[in-house]
Amino acid sequence: MIALGIEGTAHTCGVGIVDENANVLANELDMYRPERGGIHPREAANHHSDVVVPLIRKATKIAGVKLSDIDLVCFSQGPGLGPCLRTVATAARALAISLDRPLLGVNHCISHLEIGVAKTGSVDPVLLYASGGNTQVISFNNGRYRIFGETLDIGIGNMLDKLGRELGIGYYAGPKIEKLALRGSKLLDLPYSVKGMDLAFSGIMTAALAHHARGERLEDICFSVQETCFAMLTEVTERAMAHIEKDEVLLGGGVVQNKRLRAMVGTMAKERGARMYVPEPKLCVDNGAMIAWAGQIMHRAGIRMSVQDTKVNQRFRTDEVEIPWR
Numbered sequence: 001m002i003a004l005g006i007e008g009t010a011h012t013c014g015v016g017i018v019d020e021n022a023n024v025l026a027n028e029l030d031m032y033r034p035e036r037g038g039i040h041p042r043e044a045a046n047h048h049s050d051v052v053v054p055l056i057r058k059a060t061k062i063a064g065v066k067l068s069d070i071d072l073v074c075f076s077q078g079p080g081l082g083p084c085l086r087t088v089a090t091a092a093r094a095l096a097i098s099l100d101r102p103l104l105g106v107n108h109c110i111s112h113l114e115i116g117v118a119k120t121g122s123v124d125p126v127l128l129y130a131s132g133g134n135t136q137v138i139s140f141n142n143g144r145y146r147i148f149g150e151t152l153d154i155g156i157g158n159m160l161d162k163l164g165r166e167l168g169i170g171y172y173a174g175p176k177i178e179k180l181a182l183r184g185s186k187l188l189d190l191p192y193s194v195k196g197m198d199l200a201f202s203g204i205m206t207a208a209l210a211h212h213a214r215g216e217r218l219e220d221i222c223f224s225v226q227e228t229c230f231a232m233l234t235e236v237t238e239r240a241m242a243h244i245e246k247d248e249v250l251l252g253g254g255v256v257q258n259k260r261l262r263a264m265v266g267t268m269a270k271e272r273g274a275r276m277y278v279p280e281p282k283l284c285v286d287n288g289a290m291i292a293w294a295g296q297i298m299h300r301a302g303i304r305m306s307v308q309d310t311k312v313n314q315r316f317r318t319d320e321v322e323i324p325w326r
Contacts, residue, residue, distance in 0.1 A: 001299070002065060003072040004095070005292030006052065008088030009080025009108050010133055011039050013048040015055040016289030017063040017070075020296060022118040025063035027282055027289040028055050038161060038171060045083035052091045059288070070101060074295025077105030078316030080133065085312035093307055104303065105310045106294040108286070109134060109318040110145055112252035114297060115290035120277035122248045128237045128265060131253030131286070132157035135199065135233070137240045138318055140326055145318050148240040149197035156229060157255045159201040163225065166209055167218060177222045178258050184223025188216060194232050197239060204228060230261045238268050247274040254285045301325040 002025070007014040016027040032047040034040065060067060075092035078085055089105065096103035113127045126148070127138040135151040154162075157174060164173020169180070190207045193200040208221050237249060249269050255261065262278060269276040283290060301324045 001071045001296065002069055003074055003292040003296045003299070004056070004059070004070045005074040005288040005290070005295055006088045006092050007076045007108075007286050007288045007291045008048045008052070008084045009076045009078070009286060010084060011044055012286040013051050013055060013088065014286060014288035015052070015059040016287055016292045017059050017065065018289050018292040018296060020300075022293055024289045025065070026059040027287050028059045028062065029282075029285070029287060030055060034171060038165065039081070041081040041083045044081060045087045048084055048087045052088060056095070067099060070099060072104065072295055072299055073099070073101050074104045074106055074291050076108045076111070076291050077310065078313035079108060080314060082312065082314050085314065089310060089312050093310060097307070102299065102304065103307065103310060104295040104298055104305055105312070106291055106298060107316055107318060107321050109136065109138065110321055111290040111294040113138060113145065113250065115283050115293050116250045116252050116277065116279045118293055119279050119283060120250065122250050122275070122277040124246060125248035125250035125277065126237060126241050126244070126246050127250045127252055128233060128256065129252045130156050130233060130255035130261070132161065134253065136318065137197070137237050139240065139244055139246060140323065141244060144321065144323055147317075147319050148243065149199065149236040152195065152198050152200045153202045156201055156233070157253070159205050159229075160225075160255070163205045163208060167212060167221070169218075174255060174258065177226065178260065180219050180222040181226045181260065184217065184219035184221070186217070186220040186223070187227060188220060188224040190224055190228045192228060192232060194235055197236055199232050199236060201229065226258070226260050230258070230264050233261065234264045234268050237265060238272065241272065241274060247272070249274060249276050251276065251278045252284060256284055257281055297325050
């Protein structure tokens with residue numbers, strides 16, 4: 001079976017094509033890049049509307065298949081930005097109806113986990129999912145993927161991007177902050193906001209900006225933000241692993257491309273006698289291949305949807321989804 005997946009929860013529109021063995025035949029992305037400020041949902045949706053058809057054409061060409069070869073059409077049903085979700089859902093519905101193929105809406109967060117499991121060889125991991133809009137610690141337990149910890153305010157990626165704008169280093173600031181942090185050495189006082197198994201990041205940004213106003217070096221601010229936030233993420237992840245007695249940790253989401261975060265989690269895993277798994281970079285970020293693969297395993301498990309079942313859900317919780325394939 002060949003599945004085509006369309007991703008469009010936020011700034012990235014992606015189209016991926018995957019076979020029944022999780023071989024990625026194509027995985028094409030196009031990111032909305034605002035001239036200034038952050039993501040405007042309607043502008044991002046307009047971007048997705050402009051690029052989704054060319055991406056479908058490009059993906060099928062790279063995969064060496066025709067549209068008539070597609071057996072299943074999948075799309076990101078949520079969570080995400082409403083206008084973006086509705087745009088890709090409309091595209092997926094139109095494609096599925098025109099091809100007379102089954103259509104499945106999939107949970108974006110679960111897609112990150114399942115493509116990571118399929119491509120890294122992990123079996124039953126705890127997932128540290130760190131992206132722009134989401135920060136969660138997830139693992140399978142009693143028939144569902146359970147959230148063992150999450151952000152109480154904003155995702156780690158959104159916090160880094162907002163901080164970058166305020167510090168004048170531009171949008172999609174994560175890689176720039178990582179580069180600046182390499183030249184920092186002074187650990188500034190920032191709130192360590194772990195609340196049980198959950199986390200909060202907005203107060204860290206406020207404190208970092210206060211240090212900036214007092215004249216602290218940009219490099220030291222970036223260094224301190226990374227050290228504090230990534231230590232928080234690592235602590236909550238380790239506690240989840242201990243609580244449910246699992247010895248695998250899987251990283252997913254765009255923020256996990258950060259080498260310092262990987263180093264911290266990797267050290268934690270090694271000291272526990274556990275293993276850390278990280279998919280290739282293009283499968284860490286939002287992408288269509290993960291959507292296609294999640295649809296593959298859902299379809300294989302007997303899940304079917306009518307068009308009426310494919311209404312998007314901006315607040316589609318990871319733990320809402322029944323998991324009959326595990």
